[in-house]
Amino acid sequence: MGEFLSQLRDDRERLTLLVTTLIVTFVLYQMLGQRVFSVGGMQSMSIQVSEFGFLALAMGLAMLTAGIDLSVVAAAGLSGVMSATVLSGRVIPITDENQGMLLVLGIAAALITGLLTGLVNGLIIAKVSVPPILATLGTMVFFTGIGMALTSGNSVPNQVAAFPLIANTAIGPFPVPFVMLATAFVVVALILSRTRFGRQVYLFGENQVALRFTGARTERVIILTYVLIGFLVGCAAIIMVARANSMRVGFGESYLLQAILVVVLSGFNPYGGKGRVSNLAMGLVLLQLLSTSMNAFAFSPYARNLVWGLILLFVMIVNHLSGNFRKRPRRDAAGSEPDEAGRATDTPSLQPT
Amino acid sequence: MTTSPFRRLFNRPMTTVERFLVAIIVVYGTIVTLRAPQFLSLATLSDLLRGGSGIAILAIGVTIVLISGGIDVSFTAIAIVAGYSSVQLGRALEYDGLLLLTVGAIVIGALLGSINALLIHFFKLQTLIVTLATASVFHGTMALTLGMRTYTRADVPGSLIGFGEANVFTIQGEARPYGFTMFLPVVAGVVILTWFLLYRTRIGRSVFALGSNPESASRLGVNLLATQLFIYMYVGALSGLMGIIYFSRLAYINPAALVGSELAVIAIAVIGGAKLEGGEGTLLGTLLGVVIWQLFQNTLIFLGLGSQYNGLFFGSVLIFLLCVIYRRQRQINKRSLVFTT
Numbered sequence: 272m273g274e275f276l277s278q279l280r281d282d283r284e285r286l287t288l289l290v291t292t293l294i295v296t297f298v299l300y301q302m303l304g305q306r307v308f309s310v311g312g313m314q315s316m317s318i319q320v321s322e323f324g325f326l327a328l329a330m331g332l333a334m335l336t337a338g339i340d341l342s343v344v345a346a347a348g349l350s351g352v353m354s355a356t357v358l359s360g361r362v363i364p365i366t367d368e369n370q371g372m373l374l375v376l377g378i379a380a381a382l383i384t385g386l387l388t389g390l391v392n393g394l395i396i397a398k399v400s401v402p403p404i405l406a407t408l409g410t411m412v413f414f415t416g417i418g419m420a421l422t423s424g425n426s427v428p429n430q431v432a433a434f435p436l437i438a439n440t441a442i443g444p445f446p447v448p449f450v451m452l453a454t455a456f457v458v459v460a461l462i463l464s465r466t467r468f469g470r471q472v473y474l475f476g477e478n479q480v481a482l483r484f485t486g487a488r489t490e491r492v493i494i495l496t497y498v499l500i501g502f503l504v505g506c507a508a509i510i511m512v513a514r515a516n517s518m519r520v521g522f523g524e525s526y527l528l529q530a531i532l533v534v535v536l537s538g539f540n541p542y543g544g545k546g547r548v549s550n551l552a553m554g555l556v557l558l559q560l561l562s563t564s565m566n567a568f569a570f571s572p573y574a575r576n577l578v579w580g581l582i583l584l585f586v587m588i589v590n591h592l593s594g595n596f597r598k599r600p601r602r603d604a605a606g607s608e609p610d611e612a613g614r615a616t617d618t619p620s621l622q623p624t
Numbered sequence: 625m626t627t628s629p630f631r632r633l634f635n636r637p638m639t640t641v642e643r644f645l646v647a648i649i650v651v652y653g654t655i656v657t658l659r660a661p662q663f664l665s666l667a668t669l670s671d672l673l674r675g676g677s678g679i680a681i682l683a684i685g686v687t688i689v690l691i692s693g694g695i696d697v698s699f700t701a702i703a704i705v706a707g708y709s710s711v712q713l714g715r716a717l718e719y720d721g722l723l724l725l726t727v728g729a730i731v732i733g734a735l736l737g738s739i740n741a742l743l744i745h746f747f748k749l750q751t752l753i754v755t756l757a758t759a760s761v762f763h764g765t766m767a768l769t770l771g772m773r774t775y776t777r778a779d780v781p782g783s784l785i786g787f788g789e790a791n792v793f794t795i796q797g798e799a800r801p802y803g804f805t806m807f808l809p810v811v812a813g814v815v816i817l818t819w820f821l822l823y824r825t826r827i828g829r830s831v832f833a834l835g836s837n838p839e840s841a842s843r844l845g846v847n848l849l850a851t852q853l854f855i856y857m858y859v860g861a862l863s864g865l866m867g868i869i870y871f872s873r874l875a876y877i878n879p880a881a882l883v884g885s886e887l888a889v890i891a892i893a894v895i896g897g898a899k900l901e902g903g904e905g906t907l908l909g910t911l912l913g914v915v916i917w918q919l920f921q922n923t924l925i926f927l928g929l930g931s932q933y934n935g936l937f938f939g940s941v942l943i944f945l946l947c948v949i950y951r952r953q954r955q956i957n958k959r960s961l962v963f964t965t
Contacts, residue, residue, distance in 0.1 A: 339752070341887065399947045400954040402900045404695065404752065409943040412891050416935025423932045480963045524884065528756055541750045573772065577764025583757040584743070591747040 284538030285550050292557045299564050306567055314446055318438060320559040321448030322514065323526055325507035328459060329500040330530040331551050335463075336496055337476045337543025338396065338403030342411040343504055344527045346388035349414040350508035351518035354381035355427035358434055358512065365430050373431050381512070382505040388414055389501020393494035418520035426519035429512060437513035448510045455503060460548040462499075472496055476543025528576070532583045533558045538590075634908070640952070641897030644945060645912040652919060660926035666795055666802040668923065676918040677807035678873065681814050681866045683892045683910045685859035688818065690890075690898035691905040692855050693835040694751035698740060698759035699863040700886040705766045706733035706860070707867020708879045712770050714781055722783040729864035736762055737860020741852040763883055775877040788872035807869055814862065819907055827854050835904075892917050895942050897949065916941065 300308055326343050333340035356362060358377040365373060388410065395406040429435070440447050463469035471492045474482040483489045512518050537554030539546030565575050630638050638646075656663045682699060689696040710728035714720060736758075743754050777785065791803030822828035830851045833841035842848050871877045896913035898905030920937045924930065957963075 395943065395947065399951050400957075401946045401950040405894055405900050405946055406943075408887060408891055408894065409939060409946050411887065411939075412935055413939025413943055416933070416937070416939040419932040419934075420936045423930065483963050528760065531753060531756060535753060541753060571767065573764045573767030575764075576760035577768065580757040580760030580764060583753065584761065587749050587753060587757070588743075588747050591749065 282538075282547070282550070285547070285553070288537065288550055288553045288557065292553055292560070295557060295560055299560060303564060303567055310444065312563075314441065314444070316559055316563050317449040318446045318514065319563075320555055321446070321452045322507045322510040322523070323529065323559075324452045324555050325455060325503045325510070326523075326526050327530045327533045327551060327555060328455060328548070329503040329507075331534045331537070331539055331546055331548070332459070332472070332496055332500050332503075333403065333407075334534055334539045334541055335472050335476045335543060335546055336403075336493060337479070337541075338407075339531070339541070340392065340407045340497075340500055341404065341527065342388065342392060342407040342414055343500070343507075343530060344523055345411040345414040345418075346385060346501065346504045347508045347511060348518070348520050348522055349388060349418045350381045350384040350505045351511050351522065352418045352422055352427055352520060353384040354378070354508060354512050355429055355518035356380070356421070358429040358431045359427050360430045370431050370433060374433050377429075377431065377434060377512070378509055381508040382502065385501045385503075385505020385508060386498055387501065388504065389498040390494070392501070393497030396497065397490040397493040415520055422520060424520055426517045428517040435513050435516050438510060439513075448513075451506060451510070455506060456548055456552050459499075459503075463548060468492065468495060473544055476540075476545070478544075525572070525576075528579060529558065532579050535583060535590075536586050639897055639906060639909065641945060641949060642906065642909050642912060644948065645896070645909065645916060648941060649912065649915055649919065652916075656923055656926045659928075663923060663926045666797050670802045670804060672915075672918045672922060673808060674805045674873065675922065676914050677805060677811050678866050678869045679889060679892065679917065680811050680911060680914045681862050681869065682889045683896070683914050684814060684818050684907060685862040686890050686893040687896065687898045687905050687907065687910045688822070688831060688855055689751070689859055690893055690900060691822075691835045692831045692851070693838070693900070694744070694855070695890065695900070696740065696751060696755045696856070696859055697886045697890070698736075698755035698762060699859055700882045700884070700889070701759040701763040702733050702736045702860050703863040703867040703870065704879055704882050705736065705762045705867075706730070706864035707871050708766060708877065709770060710864070710868070711775075711781060711784070711871065711877060720781045720783050722787050725781065725783065726865065726868050729868045730861045731864070733860035733862070733864025733867070734857040735860070737856040737858070737863075738853055740860070741849075741856035744856070745849050745852045759883070759886070766879065770879075772879050774879070777875045780871065780875050780877055784868065784872040785875045787868075788875055805873075807873070810865070810869065814865070815907060815911070821858075822907075827851065831855060888917075891938070891942055895938075895945055897945075899949065 306312065326347060329343050330340055354377045357380045358373060360373070363369065363373065363376075392403075392407055392410055395401050395410070396403050399406075401409075437447055442450055445453075463472060471482060471487050471489075474485075474487070475489060475492050479489055482492075508518075511522060515522070533554045534546070534551065535541065536558070537546065537550040539551070561578070562575075565578065570578070628638075653663075662668075682703065685699055686696065706729040709732050710725050713728055714725050719725075740751075740755055740758055743749060743758070744751055787806060790806035792806055792808055794801045794803045820828075822831065827850070830841065830846040831854070833844060833846050834848065834851050838848065841851075870882060892913040893905070893910050894900075894913075895916065896906065896909030896911070898910065917938060920934045921931060924933050924937065
C-alpha cells in the first residue's frame with residue numbers, strides 16, 4: 272500500500288486517472304444507481320470491456336514503440352472471419368462428435384490468423400523500415416480486403432453450440448472474457464516490467480538509435496512486439512465471435528478511435544517510450560463507465576463520438592500544457608542533429624542541464 | 625541529347641513510384657482488355673471519370689498534408705459538414721444557386737481546417753490524433769445542431785442536380801451519347817491551382833520545407849503557423865468543394881455518408897508516392913493512385929470478380945509499393961550509416 276501511494280505521487284497520470292474515475296463513478300452512481308451498479312450491470316460491462324480491452328492493449332504496445340497500429344480492428348475482423356468460417360462448418364462439416372474439436376480449431380484459427388497479421392506488420396515495419404502508421408494503413412486495407420474477398424461482406428454464422436459459452440459463462444462472479452482480459456493485462460505488464468524484451472520495448476520507443484548501439488536486435492524487438500499485438504488481436508476476435516455468435520468484416524470499426532483515445536487518455540506518449548499497463552486498465556474502466564452511462568442516457572452514436580473527440584482533445588491539450596508530451600524542452604532542440612531523412616533525431620542533448 | 629517526352633512535359637524525371645503505377649495500370653488494362661474487350665470503351669472512361677472526380681480532389685488535399693509531414697483524417701467529416709451546412713443554409717434562406725452554395729461549403733471547410741491547424745500548431749499535437757478527434761467533434765456537432773436528415777432527389781437543390789448531370793462535352797457513341805462530367809474542369813482547375821501553389825509560390829515551398837525538416841524550416845524563416853494554416857485551410861476548402869460535388873453526383877444528400885472512408889483516400893495518396901517523412905510527393909502520382917483505385921473499384925467485374933475484391937487488390941499494390949519506396953530509403957540509409965530501424 273505504501274509503495275502504491277509513493278507511486279501515485281510520482282505518477283501524475285495515475286493520480287489524475289484515479290481521481291477522475293472515482294469522481295465519475297460517484298456521480299454516475301448517484302444518477303443511475305442500480306441500473307448500472309448491480310451485479311448484472313457490472314457483469315455486462317465487464318464483458319463489453321473485454322473485446323475492446325484487448326484491442327486497446329494492442330494499441331498501447333504499438334504506441335510504446337513510437338508506432339501506432341491502424342490495422343488492429345481489421346486484423347481482429349479477419350481473425351474473427353477465419354474463426355467463424357471454421358465454426359460455421361464450411362471447412363469441416365459439423366457432426367455431433369467433432370464439435371469439441373471444431374471449438375478448438377475455431378479458437379486456433381483466430382489466434383493463428385492474429386499472429387500472422389502481427390507477423391506481417393512486424394516484418395514490413397522492421398525489415399523494410401516502412402513507418403508503422405503507413406505499414407498498418409496498408410495492411411488494414413489488405414486484411415479487410417482478404418476478409419471481404421472471402422465473405423463478400425456477408426456475416427458468417429457460428430454453428431458450434433458450445434462456442435458462445437466462452438462469452439456467457441462466468442468463473443465465480445467474473446465472466447470468462449473478463450478473466451481472459453485480466454490475465455492478458457497481468458502477463459503483458461509482467462513482460463514489460465520484468466523481461467529484457469519488455470525493457471527493450473520501452474527503450475526502443477524512447478530512443479531507437481541508442482537501443483541499437485547497445486547491441487540489442489532492434490528488428491527482432493519490433494517483430495516480436497507486433498506478433499504479441501497480433502496475439503492480443505486474435506483473443507479479441509475470439510470474444511467478438513463468441514459474443515455476436517457470428518462475424519462479418521467491418522465489425523467494431525468504431526473501436527479504432529476509442530482504442531487510440533483510451534491509450535492516450537491513460538498517459539501513453541504517442542511518440543513512444545512512456546505508458547503503464549496498469550494505467551491503461553484504469554483508463555479502460557473509466558471509458559467503459561462513460562460508455563455505459565451514455566448508453567443509459569440513450570446518446571446517439573454521433574453524440575457519443577462528439578464526447579470521445581472532445582475528451583481526446585481535452586486530454587491531449589492538458590497533457591501538453593503540463594509538459595508531458597513534449598518530445599524535449601524547446602531549448603534542447605538546438606542540440607539535436609538532423610538525420611538522413613532530414614528530421615531532427617530524438618537524441619537528447621548530452622549537455623548537463 | 626534527347627529528352628524523354630515526360631521530362632519535356634513535366635520538367636523532371638519520372639519517379640520510381642510513378643513508373644510502377646503506370647506499369648500496373650498498363651498491365652492491368654491489358655489483361656482486362658484481353659479478357660473483356662468492352663472494357664476499352666467510352667462508357668468505362670465516362671464512368672471512371674465521374675466517380676473519380678471527387679476522390680481526386682480529396683486525394684490532392686491529402687497529398688499536401690502528407691508532403692508537410694502530417695496526416696489528416698478529418699477531411700471526410702469536413703466535406704460532409706461543410707456540404708451539408710451549406711445546403712441547409714441555402715434551404716433556410718430559400719436560396720438555390722450553385723456558386724454561393726459552393727463558396728459557402730468552401731468557406732466552412734476552410735474554417736474547420738483552421739481549427740485543425742491552430743490545435744496542431746499551438747499544442748504541438750500529433751496530427752493524426754488531433755484530426756481523429758476533430759473529425760468526431762465536427763461530425764458530432766453537426767449531427768446535434770443540424771440533425772442527420774437525408775434528402776432525396778426531390779429535396780436536393782436543383783442547382784446541385786443540374787451540376788451533377790451537366791457535361792462538358794458529349795461524344796456520340798454507337799448506342800447512346802457518352803457525357804464527360806462537368807466535374808472534370810473543376811478537378812483540372814484544382815490540379816493546376818495546387819501545382820501552382822506548391823511549386824511556384826513561397827507558401828508552397830514552405831510546405832515542402834516544413835515536411836522535410838520543421839526545425840530547419842523555421843530557422844530559414846518559414847512562418848510555421850502561416851504554413852500550417854495554409855495547409856489545413858486549403859485541405860478544408862478542397863473538402864468543402866468535394867462535399868458539394870459528392871452531393872451533386874448522387875443527387876442525394878446523406879450526412880452519414882463518406883465519413884469512414886478517409887483512410888482509403890489517404891491510402892490513395894500514399895500509393896501515389898507521398899511519403900510520411902514529408903517533403904516528397906507528386907500530384908501526378910496521386911492522380912495515378914486515383915486511377916488505380918477507380919479501376920479496381922469499377923472494372924474488376926470485367927474479370928468476373930465482384931467489387932469485394934477491390935480491397936484485396938488495392939491493399940496488395942499499396943503494401944508492395946510501400947515496400948519498394950522504403951526499401952530504397954533503407955538501403956540509402958545503410959550506405960550512409962544512418963542508424964534508424
